[in-house]
Amino acid sequence: MKCPRCQRPVDQEADSCYSCGYSAFDAMKQYGDNYVRMSRVHDAAHCLRVKDRERLNEVVDQLELRFPQILFCVYLGALPDSISISELGFWLLNHSQVKGAEYARPNDNAVLLVLDVNSKQAGLSLGYFTEMLISEEDAYRCLMAARPGLINQEYGSAIATVFGKVGRILGKKARKLRGLSPDELKDQFSSPGIQIMEGSAA
C-alpha cells in the first residue's frame, strides 16, 4: 500500500502517512466532506462519444454479471494541475455513490479507473476488497494494455481494454481461489488486517 500523495509505503492500519501525514481528513479538506453521485461511466471531460458510452455500459454490465460482487466504474475529467488523480481516486471511492450499484457492490469492492485528459494520466483506484484481488503488477499491466488507445485519444476502446483485462485477472483469481480450502484461503490472505468471513462464497 502506498500513500496517495507521496507514494511512500503505508502500513496496513496506519491512520495517516508516516512520511507526509496524509489522510482522509486532508482529502475531505481539499475536495469536500459531502457525498457525490456518479454514474458507472462518468464522463466529466466530455470526451466520450455516445457509441463509446453505450459500448462501455455494455462492457460494465457483462463484468457485473460475471463478478456480482465487484463494482466497475470510470471517471474521466479534465483536472487542474493542483489535483492529483491518485488523491481524487482515494476521495471518490470514499465519498461517491455510484448510480446503479446495488447493496451487494459496496465501494470497497470497486475498481475505479480515473482518467485526466489534461495531464494525460490514468490510474486504477481500488477499494479494500479489490486491492486484495488485483496486485499492483496486474493493475499496471491492465493500464499498459490500454496505453496505445489512450495515446490516440480513443478513450472508449482504451477503457474497454482496461476493463477486459481486469475481468480476465479477476477470473483467474476466482478460479484459483475456488479450489482452495478454508485453511489455504487463510494462508492466501495472510495479511494481519484481513479476516476471512465464515461461510463466504468461494
Added chain:
Amino acid sequence: MKLFRYLVIFSLLPGLAVAAPKVDLPEWKSGADSDNYYLGGGLWPKGLIADNPENPIAKPDSLLAEGVESTQKTRGPKDAVITEKGIAATSVSNPDAGEGAASKEPVFYGPEQSGNLISPDAIEDTTYVPPQQLQAEAAAAQNGQLSTSNQLQIPGTPEPLPEESIVHQLPPIEGELANEFFAHAPVDFLVDPQRLLTEQKSNDLRRFLEFHADEAEFHIYAFVLGESQKVPSNINLEELHNEWFGENPTVLIVYHQEKPQTTKFVYNEGIQKLLPKSVFDRIAQNVLREGGSTEDGSDQIEKMSLELSIQLYWLARLAERQLELKEKEAAMAAAKGEAAKNEDAPAVESAAVVEALRENDKSSPVVIIESSQGEKRVPFRIVLTILAGTVALMLLVTIGWLALWWWRRDSINGKPMLFPDCEVAHRLGGTYSGGGFVGMSFEVGDN
C-alpha cells in the same frame, strides 16, 4: 678516327661502282642481228622465247600471217610460208587471201560456225532499197498487203519463247519402282528409293524415325513420292498396312514432295475402330499445318514427322485409356449378364455381382452402394476422400470448440464468479478505500 673511316668509305663508294666488273651484254654489229633479239637488243634471243611469233613450235601458223610489211622483209627462212600478197590483203587471217593456203591448211580459232569465214565479197549493203520499190511497198501496205519479197518486219508482240521445263518429270510409280516401294514390308523407316531428299536430310529423318520407334509405341514409316507421282491404283495402302504390320501400332505416312496437303496417313484398323474419326482428323490437321509452314520439301517431311511423333504420343495415351474403359464396360456387362441369369436367388446374386465387380476391377476399387433402386458404384477414392474430409472437419470443429472454450473461460461474459468475503482493516481514515492506486502516464514522451 672512326668518323674518318666512314668518310673514306663513303667517298670511295662511287668509285667502287665504276670499278665493278662489267655485265656481259650481247652485242650485235649490224642492224639485221638486232632483229634476232627482243627489244631491239634484249637479253634473250628470240628463238628461245616460247611465245615468239617467229618460233614455229610455239606459235600457230595462222598468227604467222600477222605482221607488218617492213618486218616481213627481214624475216628468216622459217617465215617463207608467208607471202607478200597474203599479208597485204587484210590484217585478218584469211585462207583464201594468199597462196600459202593452198600449200598448208590454215587453222582458225574462235567459235565454230558453218562457213565461218567472212568473205569480203559477201559484205554488201543490204539496207539499200530502190525508191521505186519503196513506193510500191507503201502502196501495198495501204491496201493491206504486205510485201514478202524484202525482209520487212512487222512490229507487234514478240512470239513467247517456249518455256523450258526445268522440273524434272519423275516417272510414274510402276514396274520396278513400284516394287521398290510396295513389294515388301519396309525395312527402313524412311522409304525414298528415288532419293528425292538430300542425303543429309534423309539421314537426319531416318535417325529421328529410329529414335521415335525406340521411344514411342507407334512406329512411323514415311514414304516419299514425287509431286506428280501417284500411288498405283492397284495398291491398297490399308491392306498393305494390315499385311505388313498387322496389329503392331504403326502409322504409314505417304508424302508427296512439296505437296503436303496430299499426304495420306494409314493407321491400324484396330486403332481406327477404337477411337473416333475426329481424333485422326485432328492429328492430320495438325501435321499438315506443320508441313504447310515451309515450302521446302525436305523440311516439310521433317516437320510433319516431328508433329506426327508428338501427336502419336497423345494418341497412344488416349487409346490406352479408351481400352481400359472398354474393358471395364465389358466386365460390367459380363457381371450384369451373369447376374440376370440367376434371378431366382437375389441375395446371392447381389453378393455375386459385388464379388464379380470387385474381382474385375481391382485396379480401381469401388464401393457398391445397394439400394432399392439398384446398385451404385462409387470409386473407393471418392469415398475415402469424403471420409477423410469429414474426419478433418470434425477434428477442426472440435479444436475450434476447445479453443473457444479456453478463450471464453477468461472472458468477461462467462458464468458468474464469486470471491470469498473478507474484512480488511481501514487505513488513512478511508471508509471504503485506503488509497490503493496504480497510475500511468499516457503522454507520448513518458513511459
